[in-house]
Amino acid sequence: MNNKEIMDYAEEAIIHTYNRFPVVLDHGDGVYLYDVEGKKYLDFAAGIAVCAFGYNVKEYNDALKAQIDKMIHVSNLYYTQPMAEAAHKLVNACGLKKVFFTNSGTEAIEGAIKLARKYAWTRDNGSTDHEIIAMNHSFHGRSIGALSVTGNPHYQEAFKPLIDKIVFAEYNNLEDVASKITDKTCAIIMETVQGEGGIYPATREFIQGVRKLCDEKDILLILDEIQCGMGRTGKMFAYDYYDVKPDILTVAKALGCGVPIGAFVAGEKVEKALVAGDHGSTYGGNPLATAAANVVFDMFESRHILDNVNEVGAYLGEKLASLVERYDFIKETRGLGLMRGLEFTIPVGNIVAKSIANGLLIISAGTNIIRFVPPLVITKENVDEMYEKLDKILSEVQ
DSSP states (O other): OOHHHHHHHHHTTSOOOSOOOSOOEEEEEBTEEEETTOOEEEESSHHHHTOTTOBOOHHHHHHHHHHHHHOSOOOTTSOOHHHHHHHHHHHHHHTOSEEEEESSHHHHHHHHHHHHHHHHHHHTTTOOOOEEEEEBTOOOOSSHHHHHTOBOHHHHGGGOSOOSOEEEEOTTOHHHHHHHOOTTEEEEEEESEETTTTSEEOOHHHHHHHHHHHHHHTOEEEEEOTTTTTTTTSSSSGGGGTTOOOSEEEEOGGGTTTSOOEEEEEOTTTTTSSOTTSOOOSSTTOHHHHHHHHHHHHHHHHTTHHHHHHHHHHHHHHHHHHHHHHOTTEEEEEEETTEEEEEESSOOHHHHHHHHHTTEEOEESSSSEEEEOOOTTOOHHHHHHHHHHHHHHHHHHO
16 A cells, blocks of 8 residues: 555544654664655654664664564563563663653653652651642643643643642742742652753753752652653763752653653652552563663663764754754754754744655654754764755745
8 A cells, every 4th residue: 555545544443643744654774764655764753752773773673573582471470581681771870779660651650650649648647638840831641640740731621630739830940949839749740851842951050959949848859751861862861961860760762762661760769669559560561671671771882872962962953053043933942962952933834744745754842843853873964964954945934
């Protein structure tokens, strides 16, 4: 079947919760994807910051094939070696203590909320009136719990009532966060770099100030690094830029590089809060998913991924800055490493569509920001190719 036939066939059976782009991707190689009709696309979306190594990578594929031949699933009633190894690699990388593996980032957020509430419940002798402070313009997922701490009313309005006792504050406004803290506050949750909200990194003053408030008042700091973690910003985790650590970390996306896996990780303060029966997942941490995580950590080290992110990320930042200078409908660029945003004064939907038609996959963050989250293995030559395609499209739009 061709592109249109497959799209029509899919729409007959799939609930329409995504306005998908009119392309049917078939396979990938390196940092390029190909549709069913053979058209080639330079990928600067990476499956929404997931495919850190690109596509058709032998070392990664071989690790998964070897695990498939052994076993894929046994449940959490038993131990497996891939799960044990992946847990150690993750806690060593993030500097925390204990991990719970999930199937997605949204599930990691759910677990982080439960962990925070259970810690406060235990500390306060069974009290259940605790509050959580979340950030405006944040995004943490689509389940009821994750929606409850997502600071965008548009995502929430059709699904209320959500979980209660959630208070919203302004991101990068320490004074506003401090003003929202009460003796009921048990946790503060935020992205270290806001993704869907427009690629906004935390300021050093803000995140260190929030950490200090949490320390002073026995409040847990939950950092969502589902998108900005796993090397995306040039550090393994973005909070490494700020000399802080969270009490609870959520991670997913590039943790499995395409195999569904997420995790919430507990620091020393909260590692014992959840006990047997408090939380569970049939598939979470299964041998296939954790085999993927294991080879991902190995490849980060053997391929010096962070060095490449820092070098090529800086180059990408320079090229995007030159677009800001060239076009008066571009407001600014911001971001870290290979997580960059280009903010426009006009909606970017048409630009994204034209880019895809011209063999460049880019995505938006909101209505007027183009988000650049390519595979972490891209080269400066790939950046140049992207720049040429995008510059041509922008000149046509102007």
